[in-house]
Amino acid sequence: MTTNHAISNSGFVSLVGAGPGDPDLLTVKGLKVIQAADVVVYDRLVSTDILALADASAEMIYVGKKLDFHCVPQDQINQILVQKAQEGKRVVRLKGGDSFIFGRGGEELEELAKFGIKYEVVPGITAAAGATAYAGIPLTHRDHAQSVQFITGHVQKDGREIEWGSLAQSNNTLVFYMGLKQSGHICDKLITHGLAAKTPCAIIENGTRQDQRVLTGTLATLPELANGAVSPALIVIGSVASLSETLQWFNQ
Incomplete structure (x- = not known):
């Protein structure tokens, strides 16, 4: 049985790879979308230097994971992205390394696609x-x-x-x-x-x-x-x- 989801195109999500650690390895496009974001949903391995690039008015939401401990479960992260986009926000989902290499980026985009939310992918340098x-x-x-x-x-x-x-x-x-x-x-x-x-x-x-x-x-x-x-x-x-x-x- 297929579940029907409400469709919303009001917001936009940028899935951004922050690179492996050195803030200078962030891409130029990554920098631009972070600076323009209304909401930044970020992981544990994203450096404070990169987080500081966001506008002072941006909402910063930490959803980091570490070994044997998940601060926020994956389904809840998905829900946050959908909710913020449906509020009409420009959302940056910021992950260490590259989002498509062991970063669960594909899973998160699948959830956004279910709700008709527009998104883009900004690759990062993988670890x-x-x-x-x-x-x-x-x-x-x-x-x-x-x-x-x-x-x-x-x-x-x-x-x-x-x-x-x-x-x-x-x-x-x-x-x-x-x-x-x-x-x-x-x-x-x-x-x-x-x-x-x-x-x-x-x-x-x-x-x-x-x-x-x-x-x-x-x-x-x-x-x-x-x-x-x-x-x-x-x-x-x-x-x-x-x-x-x-x-x-x-x-x-």
Whole structure:
């Protein structure tokens, strides 16, 4: 049975990726829509410098999430976006990184579409691209990796396991988002499925921010590295991680 929703075109929502941390990595278009917003609905990883770009009269609504704790459930976030748009407001939904890469941006737009609310998407630099660049780790390199895969460290919504066999056998770069808590599981599964225990790896903590820290080791030592890291952090596994010491440039 299909549910009929009331249609409203009175407001407008801009889904904006704020980038990985460094406020200078915000796009020019992102800056423009933030400055014009009546309402800014923002996540935990959006920097205070970027939030300060909003007009002083804008309504600021925090809906941040962190590991094992959701300040505002996703369905409630969806409801806020719909409600504010139906009030005729120019709404910015502001997320860290890029909204379409493990950011649930697609889910939120699906909800807006149900109600006939107009929207646009302003891409942001995702953490995998920004954090690795600031850590001196090229995601691809002719001598190391010809492809890259982004994987969520969270359990999939339907409870299915990741295809560990294909990840372990491919000669590419693996980037795990939100993987600190699952680092032991990631290590065990990849080694069990054939990836060498000596494969280089890195954990990038607070990527692109002034307090960025890069921890390097091997797949076998990944759980130990993770024990010394704090969120937000990105896990990079693959030969390219060995280039960090040579190519590092940030915070020197």
